[in-house]
Amino acid sequence: MGGINFADWLAAGPGWLATMPEWLQNLFFQLYQTFIYQDRWKFFTNGLKVTILITLGALLLGVVIGVIIAVIRSAHDSKRGTPNIVLRIVNAICKLYLTVIRGTPMMVQLLIMGFVILKPRGDTQIVVTAILAFGINSGAYVAEIVRSGIMSISAGQMEAGRSLGLNYAKTMWYIIIPQAVKNILPALGNELITLIKETSIVTVIAGQDLTKAAQVIVTKTYQPYVPYISLAIIYLVIVLILTKLLGLLERRLRASDKR
Amino acid sequence: MISVKNLQKSFGDHEVLKGIDENIEKGEKVVIIGPSGSGKSTFLRCLNLLEEPTGGDIVFEGMNITSKECDINLIRRKMGMVFQQFNLFPHLSVKDNITLAPVKLGIMKADEAEKRALQLLERVGLPDKADAYPGQLSGGQQQRIAIARALAMNPDVMLFDEPTSALDPEMVGEVLEIMKELAEDGMTMVVVTHEMGFAREVATRVLFMDGGYIMEQNGPKEFFANPQNPRLKDFLAKVL
Numbered sequence: 001m002g003g004i005n006f007a008d009w010l011a012a013g014p015g016w017l018a019t020m021p022e023w024l025q026n027l028f029f030q031l032y033q034t035f036i037y038q039d040r041w042k043f044f045t046n047g048l049k050v051t052i053l054i055t056l057g058a059l060l061l062g063v064v065i066g067v068i069i070a071v072i073r074s075a076h077d078s079k080r081g082t083p084n085i086v087l088r089i090v091n092a093i094c095k096l097y098l099t100v101i102r103g104t105p106m107m108v109q110l111l112i113m114g115f116v117i118l119k120p121r122g123d124t125q126i127v128v129t130a131i132l133a134f135g136i137n138s139g140a141y142v143a144e145i146v147r148s149g150i151m152s153i154s155a156g157q158m159e160a161g162r163s164l165g166l167n168y169a170k171t172m173w174y175i176i177i178p179q180a181v182k183n184i185l186p187a188l189g190n191e192l193i194t195l196i197k198e199t200s201i202v203t204v205i206a207g208q209d210l211t212k213a214a215q216v217i218v219t220k221t222y223q224p225y226v227p228y229i230s231l232a233i234i235y236l237v238i239v240l241i242l243t244k245l246l247g248l249l250e251r252r253l254r255a256s257d258k259r
Numbered sequence: 260m261i262s263v264k265n266l267q268k269s270f271g272d273h274e275v276l277k278g279i280d281e282n283i284e285k286g287e288k289v290v291i292i293g294p295s296g297s298g299k300s301t302f303l304r305c306l307n308l309l310e311e312p313t314g315g316d317i318v319f320e321g322m323n324i325t326s327k328e329c330d331i332n333l334i335r336r337k338m339g340m341v342f343q344q345f346n347l348f349p350h351l352s353v354k355d356n357i358t359l360a361p362v363k364l365g366i367m368k369a370d371e372a373e374k375r376a377l378q379l380l381e382r383v384g385l386p387d388k389a390d391a392y393p394g395q396l397s398g399g400q401q402q403r404i405a406i407a408r409a410l411a412m413n414p415d416v417m418l419f420d421e422p423t424s425a426l427d428p429e430m431v432g433e434v435l436e437i438m439k440e441l442a443e444d445g446m447t448m449v450v451v452t453h454e455m456g457f458a459r460e461v462a463t464r465v466l467f468m469d470g471g472y473i474m475e476q477n478g479p480k481e482f483f484a485n486p487q488n489p490r491l492k493d494f495l496a497k498v499l
Contacts, residue, residue, distance in 0.1 A: 154344075154346075156342060156344050156346040157346060157348065159309055159342070159346065160340075160342065160346035160347075160348070160405075161348075161360075162309065162332075162335065163307060163309065163335055163338075163339075163340035163342075163409075164335065164336070164359075164360035164408070164409070164412060165332050165333065165335040165336035165360060165364060165412060166332070166359075166360055166363065166364065167332050170363055170364075174359060174363060175348055175359075178350050179348075179349065179350050182350065
């Protein structure tokens with residue numbers, strides 16, 4: 001399965017390898033088996049593509065769902081007296097969605113989406129299924145984040161927009177949401193980071209993501225040490241890059257706050 | 260232009276407006292004064308339906324705006340409003356604050372609106388602030404921008420809700436000056452304020468509200484020189 005043994009590898013390798021201490025030779029051998037032998041690094045790059053695809057798709061879906069639900073919920077809550085019947089029904093549906101999604105584990109939602117509702121066949125279908133499952137899940141959390149952002153904007157902003165003749169939706173879109181987004185960016189970034197890590201459970205519906213790549217290599221080499229530590233490092237690097245990018249974005253959006 | 264009949268407004272059990280009848284004609288400058296809690300701000304905010312009346316009718320330019328068939332968004336285009344807290348949009352530059360509504364409502368093209376914005380900034384004495392953000396401006400400057408923003412919609416009437424109450428004393432004058440010029444240009448204005456000097460100088464009519472009613476009204480000279488209602492006498496004795 002591994003396809004190559006230590007002695008052959010050492011003999012074929014460059015001379016400097018033979019002069020090294022044995023534990024280091026071992027580490028290099030495992031790195032070789034994990035990444036280089038039979039171009040196994042391709043498992044990781046292909047897996048990374050799937051991880052990023054699922055994350056971006058789910059993020060997009062999550063933000064769309066989240067904003068829609070947040071706007072409905074705030075419209076409902078900001079009405080004095082009794083809101084009309086349609087708004088009350090839609091609001092109740094939103095609340096039910098939030099309760100179910102936030103009250104059950106992501107893994108269970110993924111299993112239900114993958115084996116009960118959609119039953120995907122083939123890689124593309126699995127990726128789409130994963131995007132739906134993670135996006136619907138993320139939407140519930142994004143909704144509450146966006147709602148907190150909308151509530152953080154003073155009522156005077158809505159009144160100013162409405163007094164100019166803009167309707168509720170236009171005031172939301174051009175005045176409230178841009179300010180809310182600025183306030184919630186840290187929380188939204190946190191959600192993105194959680195999301196990219198959580199996609200690793202897509203292996204349970206046979207998604208060929210980054211985590212699956214490491215698992216595949218372990219089944220070939222029977223050496224879990226290097227593949228899994230490498231996997232952790234790759235996730236860590238992605239998260240560090242995202243943190244940095246979000247920090248830059250936050251600084252840009254704060255440009256109008258200068259006094 | 261605005262005709263109010265038996266206007267009532269309650270917040271829960273709390274009755275703020277108990278039946279207001281009032282006519283405001285084109286070109287009038289009506290100043291509303293009264294103690295806090297008298298309902299004067301609520302009355303003003305009912306005029307453009309920022310507060311929904313619980314009873315009575317408001318007819319604006321022949322249209323009953325409290326009826327269900329009336330599109331309040333169209334009515335509000337014709338009624339500019341200036342708030343105590345300015346309520347400029349902090350994420351937009353001064354220019355964008357002014358052009359947002361005319362452009363997004365499809366009333367003006369972007370370049371047209373921009374030209375108009377610069378004219379209005381000239382008019383409120385802040386031509387060099389087009390690219391500044393509200394957070395960089397003083398309260399007085401922000402309120403003058405807010406007036407320009409309301410004027411950008413070419414309203415038929417301007418509503419002012421205590422426009423100088425949140426300002427430092429030395430900035431009150433600059434805002435009142437702009438409002439005075441606006442009055443001289445013939446704008447119909449309804450102003451809730453505590454600035455008695457402004458009422459005396461600019462108003463064509465002064466209303467005194469207390470306890471959810473209009474208790475007394477008169478031309479500014481008579482109003483201040485010869486108050487009839489004991490509560491108005493009491494109020495004027497305290498503020499003048």
